[in-house]
Amino acid sequence: MVRFSAIRHWLLKVMNARPAGETDMDQSALVRAAMLAEAISGRESEGLDTTLRQLHAIAPLTQPAALKAVAELESLGLVQIKENLHDKLDSQVTSTDKLRRNLERGFRCNAA
Numbered sequence: 001m002v003r004f005s006a007i008r009h010w011l012l013k014v015m016n017a018r019p020a021g022e023t024d025m026d027q028s029a030l031v032r033a034a035m036l037a038e039a040i041s042g043r044e045s046e047g048l049d050t051t052l053r054q055l056h057a058i059a060p061l062t063q064p065a066a067l068k069a070v071a072e073l074e075s076l077g078l079v080q081i082k083e084n085l086h087d088k089l090d091s092q093v094t095s096t097d098k099l100r101r102n103l104e105r106g107f108r109c110n111a112a
Contacts, residue, residue: 032069035059037078041095041103052081053089073099 039058043050050058055066070093073079078099084090095103 029069029072032059032061032065033072035061036066036069037073037095037099037103040079040093041099044095050093051084051089052091052093055093 036055036059039055040050043058052067052070055061055070056063059066059069061069070079070081074081078096080094080096082092082094084092
């Protein structure tokens with residue numbers, strides 16, 4: 001797995017590329033988003049789906065913190081949420097190509 005520090009560093013670069021004022025993500029929010037991004041990606045690599053309801057169970061976060069982190073990841077274009085109209089918490093969260101490409105880069109850097 002990619003170290004959290006590598007994911008945090010990459011997320012920080014993504015955030016800094018955004019226009020000023022578009023994010024208010026502090027270091028603790030950055031750590032939560034990195035943990036969640038890695039957990040979602042890991043589940044996908046095992047062929048498992050992830051729903052909003054499961055987020056706090058797959059990463060050591062409270063449900064409100066997990067939902068805030070996934071909202072930030074979605075605003076960065078790193079995950080997509082496929083809405084379930086009958087049960088919002090059953091909406092599926094998937095990583096985007098942007099997240100997968102950058103995680104692969106992190107794997108290559110860690111292997112070197």
